[in-house]
Amino acid sequence: MYDALVVGAGPAGATAAFLLARSGISTVILDKSVLPRKKICGGLITAHCSAEIKRLFGVEIPEEVHVEPPILTEWVIPPSGRENGFHNPSSRIQNIDRGRFDYWLTRMAVAEGATLLCSTELVDIRENHDALVARFRGENGIVKFRVSHLIGADGVYSTCRRRLYGGSQSTISVVQEYYAERGTFEDAFYLLFRGDISPIYAYVVPKDGCTVLGLGVHRSLGPPATVAFSRFRKWLSEEYDYEAGGFIRREGWSIPFGDVAYGEGRVLLIGDAGGFCEPFTGEGIYFGIESAKAAVTAILSKEDASGSVADLYRRVADPIGEKVREITDYVLTLTDEERERRIQEKRAKLVEQSKVLAAA
Ligand SMILES: Cc1cc2nc3c(=O)[nH]c(=O)nc-3n(C[C@H](O)[C@H](O)[C@H](O)COP(=O)(O)OP(=O)(O)OC[C@H]3O[C@@H](n4cnc5c(N)ncnc54)[C@H](O)[C@@H]3O)c2cc1C
Numbered sequence: 001m002y003d004a005l006v007v008g009a010g011p012a013g014a015t016a017a018f019l020l021a022r023s024g025i026s027t028v029i030l031d032k033s034v035l036p037r038k039k040i041c042g043g044l045i046t047a048h049c050s051a052e053i054k055r056l057f058g059v060e061i062p063e064e065v066h067v068e069p070p071i072l073t074e075w076v077i078p079p080s081g082r083e084n085g086f087h088n089p090s091s092r093i094q095n096i097d098r099g100r101f102d103y104w105l106t107r108m109a110v111a112e113g114a115t116l117l118c119s120t121e122l123v124d125i126r127e128n129h130d131a132l133v134a135r136f137r138g139e140n141g142i143v144k145f146r147v148s149h150l151i152g153a154d155g156v157y158s159t160c161r162r163r164l165y166g167g168s169q170s171t172i173s174v175v176q177e178y179y180a181e182r183g184t185f186e187d188a189f190y191l192l193f194r195g196d197i198s199p200i201y202a203y204v205v206p207k208d209g210c211t212v213l214g215l216g217v218h219r220s221l222g223p224p225a226t227v228a229f230s231r232f233r234k235w236l237s238e239e240y241d242y243e244a245g246g247f248i249r250r251e252g253w254s255i256p257f258g259d260v261a262y263g264e265g266r267v268l269l270i271g272d273a274g275g276f277c278e279p280f281t282g283e284g285i286y287f288g289i290e291s292a293k294a295a296v297t298a299i300l301s302k303e304d305a306s307g308s309v310a311d312l313y314r315r316v317a318d319p320i321g322e323k324v325r326e327i328t329d330y331v332l333t334l335t336d337e338e339r340e341r342r343i344q345e346k347r348a349k350l351v352e353q354s355k356v357l358a359a360a
Helices: 011-022 047-057 098-111 159-165 225-240 285-304 309-332 336-359
Strands: 002-007 027-030 066-077 086-096 115-117 121-128 131-138 141-152 171-179 188-192 202-207 210-217 247-256 267-269
Touching (some): 002 011, 002 131, 011 098, 011 285, 027 098, 047 086, 047 285, 066 202, 086 188, 086 202, 098 115, 121 141, 121 159, 141 285, 159 267, 171 225, 202 225, 210 247, 267 285, 267 309
Parallel strands (some): 002 027, 002 141, 027 115, 066 188
Antiparallel strands (some): 066 086, 121 131, 171 210, 188 202
């Protein structure tokens, strides 16, 4: 019997397994895929996220995980266009391949003593006296595990979450198109904000010689993907003379949209499974890691606290959940005037900071 079972070897699950194993908890981490698996993602790690990874894992994200160019700065463009945008030359965003990144984190968990099982898909969880029984479909049929705690880190369409609450969570789709044409973009992550294109934002990222165009789509808050992409490409052509050519592929997946759920009893939901993703920027890796830390804190402190481990986790992770809910409400009422105001405010702050730095 293991003390903890983690379902899903994405950044949330791998971090939880790493922290549990490092604390001496016998841990198994399972994934339905063969690792490294493909994950549809922009693959961008913000500076605060990479600093947290360095603090937790004790090492920098290794070179083999990066794509070209490995480090990007940030350009933010408001609805009124490029000339009112700003560049943040000191931003350091790491440009990674998600399959390799997630596998690296999972191997760190294994190096700490966690047991990894691939091609093993969770099908069912049952309470049985003093333990949980989780059933998985593996290569050789059904496997059962009796565990004290189960962490559901199985992504936005989480089976763990459906077993606890039924139904599926509220989501936004993020769609990406890959083009061979590079245009004249800098080695930067371009975030472009215009409500008639996306209720969150549209972006441009260079990846291994391609240009990736991406945007968020919500069924009632903005246009469908085809309309959104044709407006986006037109805007890029007007602002950057960019003619998207050499189409390679289109892909899409969902991100959570404000529907936070912590779990019940001995089952804790983290990362996308728990709805922990910043809905405005789509930043889910950092929130996955933060919720994993909270879940491990709850498991490690359980003996000293009353109530279930899920109650304790709810208390520890509530500030993260609250932040996600607040940002979701903000997105729901966002107008182009507000997008413009917010970006101009940030731009002014950046100009102020650079004046202070120049004077120092
Ligand atoms: C197009 C797009 C672009 C994005 N860009 C960024 C970005 O640039 N930066 C950023 O921070 N975030 C980004 N995100 C969000 C980010 O990808 C997610 O928030 C993040 O992957 C969540 O991590 P996780 O560990 O919770 O889940 P996941 O990474 O989804 O991992 C879940 C794992 O669970 C496994 N699994 C699923 N079901 C089962 C089961 N029943 N049994 C066993 N295993 C199972 C899956 O195989 C998978 O490996 C983007 C999302 C999309 C869709």
